[in-house]
Amino acid sequence: MATRDRQRTLAATLERLLALPEEPRVLVVDNASRDGTAAMVTRSFPGVQLLRLPVNRGALARNEGVKALRTPYVAFSDDDSWWEPGALRTAVDILAARPATGLLAAGITVGDEGRPDPLNSVLAASPLGDGSAPGSRRVLGFLGCAAVVRRHAYLDVGGYHPLLFFGAEETLLAYDLAAAGWEVIHCPQVVARHSPADAPRPGRQALVRRNELLIAWLRRPLPVALRRTATLCGDALHDPGARRAARELLPRLPAALRHRRPLPPPVERAARLVEGAPA
Numbered sequence: 001m002a003t004r005d006r007q008r009t010l011a012a013t014l015e016r017l018l019a020l021p022e023e024p025r026v027l028v029v030d031n032a033s034r035d036g037t038a039a040m041v042t043r044s045f046p047g048v049q050l051l052r053l054p055v056n057r058g059a060l061a062r063n064e065g066v067k068a069l070r071t072p073y074v075a076f077s078d079d080d081s082w083w084e085p086g087a088l089r090t091a092v093d094i095l096a097a098r099p100a101t102g103l104l105a106a107g108i109t110v111g112d113e114g115r116p117d118p119l120n121s122v123l124a125a126s127p128l129g130d131g132s133a134p135g136s137r138r139v140l141g142f143l144g145c146a147a148v149v150r151r152h153a154y155l156d157v158g159g160y161h162p163l164l165f166f167g168a169e170e171t172l173l174a175y176d177l178a179a180a181g182w183e184v185i186h187c188p189q190v191v192a193r194h195s196p197a198d199a200p201r202p203g204r205q206a207l208v209r210r211n212e213l214l215i216a217w218l219r220r221p222l223p224v225a226l227r228r229t230a231t232l233c234g235d236a237l238h239d240p241g242a243r244r245a246a247r248e249l250l251p252r253l254p255a256a257l258r259h260r261r262p263l264p265p266p267v268e269r270a271a272r273l274v275e276g277a278p279a
Contacts, residue, residue: 001145002061003079004031007040009197010079014045017077022088027051027069029061058166059144063159066151074154077192078145084109084191091148091190098132102153102182103174105142106192117194119143123186127273131185139186140174140267140274146192153182163218163255167204168211175219178267206244213249217256219263220271 003010010028017026027049030038041050051068053061066074073095075088083106091104108117128138147170157176160169174184213232216225232249235242263271 001027001077001079002029002031002059002065003033003037004056005033005035005037006079007033007035007037010037011040011044013077013079013082014041014048016082018045018047020083020088021085024075024083024088025049025069025071027065029053029065029068031056031058031061059160059164059169060162062144066149066154066159069151072151073148074151075148076145078194080196081145081192081194084193087190087192088148091187094133094136094187094190095148095150098183100181100183101132101185102150102177102180103142103184104148104190105139105184105186106146106148106190107186107188108143108146109191109193111195114193117143120188124188126186128270131187132183133185133187135189136185136187138270139184140171140178140271142170142174142184142186143192143194144170145194148190150182153177153180156180157182161218161259163214163252163259164211167207168215171212172215172218175215175263175267175271178270179219179261179263203241203244206241206248209242209245210248210252213245214252214256217253218260221262221268 014026017024028041029051030053032053032055038050038052041048051064053064062076073092075083075091087106094104095101105123107120109115110117123139124137126137126139130136131138157180161172164172177184213228216228232242232246236246
């Protein structure tokens with residue numbers, strides 16, 4: 001799990017992970033916390049592996065964690081999410097039986113009452129058809145703190161892309177896995193619990209919108225990228241959030257063009273199907 005400046009929440013999550021019957025190996029990647037997180041982990045959880053990064057690397061902290069591990073499968077958590085007992089065993093059984101599956105998107109329950117996350121319904125209604133595991137659906141998206149990956153597949157596609165830093169990075173990883181021939185499936189029988197903070201996150205929507213445009217320039221056909229960029233610029237005339245997204249998009253466009261690798265036609269058709277656009 002990657003964390004930054006949330007030692008109290010992290011401590012509660014580590015206690016839950018260490019109590020799982022599967023007894024998973026736990027690695028915390030500290031994104032240059034300033035609140036004593038690293039010291040707390042060392043002091044209170046000596047059995048937890050700690051990787052301290054000198055700077056905040058956002059979602060790329062997960063890449064560093066996956067590289068540091070040698071297990072065939074890696075389950076991601078955030079400092080406010082954990083796995084239900086038995087979920088990791090189920091995930092391992094599915095991945096071991098289906099070597100073409102690169103990532104499992106878990107079912108998600110939220111809060112102490114365990115209410116279903118709305119994303120569950122979205123993934124379960126994926127138009128891409130049944131996955132290889134019973135009750136699963138092929139998808140092109142997932143929640144970063146509720147996914148189990150085949151380590152080889154994750155590293156094969158480079159993990160999370162450095163241009164995005166944070167926000168919508170799961171979509172690009174799902175695209176890249178599918179483009180490399182790996183199956184991405186939603187498995188509702190693998191369950192993660194998420195207890196997100198209610199605190200507002202200023203600028204989050206602008207960041208996500210910027211990254212969605214970067215993904216379009218990195219992987220989608222040029223007409224799609226151009227059309228969506230024109231829409232953003234039009235919205236920026238009256239929307240401060242869109243102006244911020246456009247302002248942060250422009251200096252990153254040259255790098256997106258340098259790293260541009262359009263999706264193979266079958267994956268592009270799947271992306272359009274997911275979006276509801278005609279193939």
